[in-house]
Amino acid sequence: MIRSICTLLCCFVLATICHADERSADGRLTVIRAGRVITVSGETYTPGMVILEGSKIRLVGKNLEYPASARVIDAGGETVMPGLVLPRTRFQLDSYRRAGVHGAKSAADEIVPSEIEWEKLASAGFTTVAFVPAGTGIPGFASAFRPTRSDEERLRQENSYLRITMRNPVQDRNVLKGALEKAKKEIEKVKKAREEWEKKQKASEAKKEAEKKEPPKPTPPQPRPRPGEFEEDGPAAEPQPTPEKKPEAPKEPEKFTPPKIDPNVQPLVDRLEGKDVAIVFDVGGASDLRHLDATLELYPEVTGSYALSLGFYDDPRPLVELLGKRKALVMLTPSIDTLPYTVNLFNLPAQAARAGCRLVFVPGSDSERSFERLLAQVADVVRAGLDRDAALRAMTIHGAELLGLASRIGSLEKGKDADIVFVDGDPLSPGSSVTRVMIDGELVWRKKR
């Protein structure tokens, strides 16, 4: 019996080795051996291993077999976890304010990569950093970057999420309402043009059938409003010709060219048409949320995550209750503050998680010191009652979800990007610090001894 099990095991081991060897033909595998591997999405292995293939994660487990040719990184007793996600920052960007609707802009427009000390971001354990446009109203899209060494590879996603503020309802309500109304008008405009086009098409078809003569002349392709900005909804992709016409279409190169849409409301148009555009609403207190709801009353398609920036006199409790009910993804700073007009301490992250919110942590300010302190701050909040897993997710996978990158980053899973952070101890212990940071399988930062 035992013998048979042994042979089976041997076979299995051999098979894995062979398999691995096969794979290593096109690139060496990298093996990380660590005292602990926190996958965030699944189990925690103590000790554990992560096997990387190129820039992707291939296997995560406890005792994995790997070929002798693999490059081994022995992290000893250190902990390995997915790279941290910084969901909102303006680190080293100029301070300016813009108001109004700027859906065509993104933070990537204003970033000069050589002027940002990427190493400072990497050293805090961040492997994905979302820069946001400043200002009020709809200042534009946040852009996700990787603090890698080379400038070319840094931009991960230009349009991560659209930032909409509702901090001062007197102004912000009008801006948002105006933008939504405009978006609706633009949709109507395109619809009307399409109907007219269809009518013309039908008329010309009838004519053609009567005459059966010369082919129609092709229309010139319409230039895109901004290259790379709205790739998925260029004129070709948006309202496609009706499917029933397709079979007889091939001869006809004529296509419907929709009228131009104001690029600044394009993201809202997409959202109203059911496309996937991530939105993050910046709200202060619970009242702002009520005002936001009142503004979006007629637009149930427009939903999103929330970024909280509570004022000193804002009671967080009603806000937590409201957001918890809708199981919202909520971006906040992990800190424990007093309730307004009292000396009562309120663990906002813990209460929000308990109410049903999914948290995304963001450092208190855009300074190197604040970035470095994030882990310790989270540790404080966990010590005061926040669920440990919720805290770990809030720094990784939920941030990835907020940016719409959850399929690529945020946890140690097969097929995801090899963005890994090494910590000399438990990440949620105040004494621990980041020792190594890996992005796409490459070590980009190492703590100096």
Added chain:
Amino acid sequence: MSARTMISALLALLLALAPSGAVRTDEPRRGRPNAEAPAEAKRADEEKSEEKEDEEKDHFLAITGGTVHTVTGPQLEGVTILCKNGRIHAIGREIEIPEKAERIDASGHHVYPGLIALSSSGLVGYGDPEVSTDVYDLELTLGLAGGLTTVVAGTTAAKLTHGTLDGLILRRNLLESISYSTRSPSSRARFREALDRVREHLRALERYDDEKKRDPEAKKPDEKWIRGPYSTAMRLLKKEAIGRATANDAGDITALARLAGHYGFRLVIQGATEGWTVPRELASAGVAAIITPRSRRDRDERLVRPNGSSIEMARILHEHGVPFGIVPPSSFISTWGLAGRDLLHLPMEAAHAIRGGLPEQAALEAITIQAARILGLDHRIGSIEEGKDADFAISDGPILSYLSHVRWTVVNGRVAYDKAKDSLFDHIRPGGDFDAPPPPDHWPRSLGEEW
């Protein structure tokens, strides 16, 4: 043949039902400007459509026990007030309370209609309260803790809807400010001129209406010039707004009363410190006053006529049939040290009038139904009657007593303030009962087990 007639009859029935169903869709009471159209008709419509609506969606609130001060009717003991969707649905002894109704056991408490602050600052937002109000604001909550449910901010009447924007606006553009003081004869002349010109214009409009019947090509009088003071005059003369003027001198008050009587517009005089010396003028012109019974103004000994303030002001106005509302000296919540002079203590101000000889009932009316009448909103607020808004201040004693605290405040059928759940006054023991166990979160507050 018979089947066809049946179908057509059914269709006709459906068509007949359709409009009343449509009324309901925009009915949820977000204070739109059209929300206050002919009250009775609208209410009837609403009731009809409400019956049709799914019972599941209705929100009920039942207030049981307690002494009910209806203000316009008798004082009732041991009755139940059933509110449905923000309105008072039924008052009586044997009322069936729906199972899912929210309940307030008010036994031992006094139930009053929600109090009305005829002028306020800072409780709801500035400008248009619908977009600027912080519905979780501390001052708004404190206003509720003082028993207020409706406040006038600027020219808008708004409800203190804690935690929601629904039903916040009661009526917009309610008031038009008038400046008509003896100190500025030229501005008085200008305003009279505006009133004259607009009155002439209104007559011209009437003539035009008549003429149009005979001659379809009749020319409509030009209306482009109706701006600024002329638009104020227009709104006053068309009775679209109530004039509001601040005046304390007997001379000013008399002048204003004569003006309103002469042109026939509705007017309310704020302050009216010397109003007690000219009550007949006020009463004959039908002018209302917003008074502060506690306000002091020294007597000028050089004058022969009675002048200065009088603690009996409210009584004298009441006895002459001048409608008046009461406001405290400060229209804010905070008075920076002058406790008891702000909107948190509106009933105390009314109690000051009682000191001057005003009957208690009249004092209560001055902060409820009279205030509603002055605003022309007495079909919605100001008393506990079936069909009116479900706004209540429920206190642990007579509300005009300095000992009483508001225990619950209900706005639009929702509990907007609960003393036991809000940390503001939770620690205050009713009637000085220091043996009562402290509330669980009383000072010194515990910082939680982890800390």
